[in-house]
Amino acid sequence: MKLLEVRNLKVFFPIKDKLFGKPDKFVKAVNDVSFHVEKGEIFSIVGESGSGKSTIAFTLMGIYRKNNGDIVFNGKKIENIGDFDLLRKRIQIVFQDPDSSLDPRKRVRDIIGEGLKIHKIGTKAEINRKIEDVVEKVGLTQDILKKYPHELSGGQKQRVGIARALILEPELLILDEPTASLDVSIQAQILNLLVELQERLGLTYILITHDLNLVKHISDRIMVMYLGKVMEIGSTAQIMSGPLHPYTKALLASVPVPDPEKRNEDEETLTGEIPSPLNPPEGCPFRPRCKYSMDDCWNELEPIEMKERIVFCHLYKEHENSGGV
Amino acid sequence: MKSFLRRFVKSKSAVAGFLIISINIIFALFAPYIATHQFDDMDFMYILAKPGEGGHIFGTDDFGRDIFTRLVYGSRISLLVGVISVGIGAFIGSILGIIAGYFEGFLGALIMRFNDALLSFPYVLLAIAMMAVLGPGLFNAMIAIGIVMIPSFARVIRSAVLNIKEETFVTAAKVLGASNMRVIFSHILPNIVPSLIIYSSLNFSGAVISEATLSFLGLGIQPPTPSWGSMLSEAKDFLQVAPHMAIFPGLAILITCVGFNLLGDGLRDILDPRLRK
Numbered sequence: 001m002k003l004l005e006v007r008n009l010k011v012f013f014p015i016k017d018k019l020f021g022k023p024d025k026f027v028k029a030v031n032d033v034s035f036h037v038e039k040g041e042i043f044s045i046v047g048e049s050g051s052g053k054s055t056i057a058f059t060l061m062g063i064y065r066k067n068n069g070d071i072v073f074n075g076k077k078i079e080n081i082g083d084f085d086l087l088r089k090r091i092q093i094v095f096q097d098p099d100s101s102l103d104p105r106k107r108v109r110d111i112i113g114e115g116l117k118i119h120k121i122g123t124k125a126e127i128n129r130k131i132e133d134v135v136e137k138v139g140l141t142q143d144i145l146k147k148y149p150h151e152l153s154g155g156q157k158q159r160v161g162i163a164r165a166l167i168l169e170p171e172l173l174i175l176d177e178p179t180a181s182l183d184v185s186i187q188a189q190i191l192n193l194l195v196e197l198q199e200r201l202g203l204t205y206i207l208i209t210h211d212l213n214l215v216k217h218i219s220d221r222i223m224v225m226y227l228g229k230v231m232e233i234g235s236t237a238q239i240m241s242g243p244l245h246p247y248t249k250a251l252l253a254s255v256p257v258p259d260p261e262k263r264n265e266d267e268e269t270l271t272g273e274i275p276s277p278l279n280p281p282e283g284c285p286f287r288p289r290c291k292y293s294m295d296d297c298w299n300e301l302e303p304i305e306m307k308e309r310i311v312f313c314h315l316y317k318e319h320e321n322s323g324g325v
Numbered sequence: 326m327k328s329f330l331r332r333f334v335k336s337k338s339a340v341a342g343f344l345i346i347s348i349n350i351i352f353a354l355f356a357p358y359i360a361t362h363q364f365d366d367m368d369f370m371y372i373l374a375k376p377g378e379g380g381h382i383f384g385t386d387d388f389g390r391d392i393f394t395r396l397v398y399g400s401r402i403s404l405l406v407g408v409i410s411v412g413i414g415a416f417i418g419s420i421l422g423i424i425a426g427y428f429e430g431f432l433g434a435l436i437m438r439f440n441d442a443l444l445s446f447p448y449v450l451l452a453i454a455m456m457a458v459l460g461p462g463l464f465n466a467m468i469a470i471g472i473v474m475i476p477s478f479a480r481v482i483r484s485a486v487l488n489i490k491e492e493t494f495v496t497a498a499k500v501l502g503a504s505n506m507r508v509i510f511s512h513i514l515p516n517i518v519p520s521l522i523i524y525s526s527l528n529f530s531g532a533v534i535s536e537a538t539l540s541f542l543g544l545g546i547q548p549p550t551p552s553w554g555s556m557l558s559e560a561k562d563f564l565q566v567a568p569h570m571a572i573f574p575g576l577a578i579l580i581t582c583v584g585f586n587l588l589g590d591g592l593r594d595i596l597d598p599r600l601r602k
């Protein structure tokens with residue numbers, strides 16, 4: 001069952017003219033992105049910095065306004081701010097930077113309980129019980145409640161961020177690089193916690209990351225993005241063992257392989273710079289860095305669907321609708 | 326509350342500032358009991374007397390009035406002017422600064438344009454213009470000084486708000502469903518209080534000096550009622566012969582400003598959970 005469906009989403013940011021304050025250019029942060037998320041799955045969005053991952057998350061939370069496209073949650077179209085407000089309890093987000101995501105002047109108890117207070121859920125005693133409950137769920141001890149954010153470690157902060165999101169009992173949790181700013185040893189702990197919570201509470205995740213390594217063991221499906229565009233969507237197995245898009249291949253090759261013997265000989269690597277999002281290449285955004293680029297790549301991409309996967313690459317045109325690779 | 330007191334007592338600068346301000350307040354409240362003379366008594370035997378002469382511990386001014394007495398009475402005016410004008414400036418300036426910073430957009434731009442226009446006038450000129458509208462008198466002087474302070478408060482608060490607004494915890498509150506009012510009062514305001522306290526304590530001296538200028542021009546306090554500012558401006562014709570006429574009110578202003586700054590510094594630290602042990 002589709003919990004969330006995003007169709008042709010476009011989110012553009014105007015770049016203001018310094019002198020007259022008129023927008024004269026746009027950053028096409030998310031440019032015609034479509035995907036869906038199944039209920040109960042972990043759907044990962046992977047891409048380099050600036051590919052538009054956070055923008056998608058913030059648009060789904062109603063913080064950024066979409067320029068175009070549809071967002072459908074549980075079969076219902078989400079259009080205006082009012083619709084987003086109704087979804088506050090059903091979609092929540094854990095932010096990338098736990099340092100700035102907790103108000104330095106609030107105690108952990110108030111930070112975690114804020115959602116309940118805003119939505120006026122329960123009496124004081126019930127609120128306290130729920131807070132203590134969720135603190136335990138995220139693997140913290142009760143004495144954390146009277147502390148301030150600066151007294152916590154990075155991992156503890158991120159657990160508090162997770163608790164704050166979970167206390168509203170959402171169905172969909174968006175995790176925007178939940179471990180990116182943590183020590184490697186803590187990253188695994190937080191990831192394990194997230195997986196455990198997902199199973200225990202029957203949650204659906206959108207897991208945003210730039211690190212394919214991180215998600216390959218836990219996600220069900222992966223969407224690869226580049227410069228605001230989708231490159232490829234498929235199951236984790238498909239993406240990891242049979243990437244189609246040259247960008248996905250390059251991304252996988254740049255993931256360090258522990259065993260050098262296993263390294264591919266004609267390994268593709270990412271060369272060149274990411275083009276400026278203000279001035280993206282015509283046609284396929286990966287064209288200037290792609291070693292398979294051809295004339296066709298100057299044209300707009302159409303999604304090519306193959307079995308359960310979708311790839312945006314002219315190389316696979318002949319496979320269209322043939323159902324195989 | 327209890328822990329606030331405990332932290333207050335532990336903060337050296339807060340205690341020092343509090344003491345200085347308290348002495349000031351006691352002087353202001355009990356002026357008739359503390360003063361050694363009448364503030365408008367002229368001792369013709371001792372005109373421009375040096376400190377200590379003729380029972381005048383801080384000396385006398387050009388009319389033979391006791392400077393200590395006038396300082397004690399002057400603390401009433403100066404404290405009042407400082408507190409009320411800074412209060413007006415801080416309160417209205419914060420409201421405008423928060424609106425301009427938080428909502429940006431058309432309203433914010435309008436406020437800031439108006440602000441910049443006001444800031445381009447010299448401070449005192451603006452206060453004099455305000456007085457021309459309001460009419461002379463101490464009360465109007467306090468209002469005029471307060472109003473003149475609004476633009477600079479608005480600017481400082483706006484930039485503080487712009488910084489805080491970008492923090493993820495503000496986004497986090499919005500995502501939880503917090504209304505703008507809740508975001509402002511629960512997250513923005515507590516985080517700009519430090520800037521507000523420090524800026525207010527810095528502006529105290531400006532208010533006292535502005536009152537002096539207005540009084541000097543006959544727009545503020547009417548003679549012979551003393552204020553530190555008016556005492557200072559009266560002293561400037563006698564700097565050569567009677568420097569003590571300027572030194573004592575100058576010191577009074579200085580010490581009080583230091584007191585407010587210490588108190589402000591201490592309060593900022595006390596209110597910051599990151600500095601708690």
Ligand SMILES: Nc1ncnc2c1ncn2[C@@H]1O[C@H](COP(=O)(O)OP(=O)(O)OP(=O)(O)O)[C@@H](O)[C@H]1O
Nearest residue numbers: 013027029048049050051052053054055056210277
């Ligand atoms: N509020 C904004 N105003 C203007 N431009 C923005 C804004 N937010 C994002 N952008 C731009 O949109 C593009 C996509 O940014 P986004 O933050 O979504 O990328 P990301 O994939 O999350 O990257 P990262 O891995 O660095 O978090 C970037 O070029 C960025 O500069």
Ligand SMILES: [Mg+2]
Nearest residue numbers: 053054055096
């Ligand atoms: Mg991001």
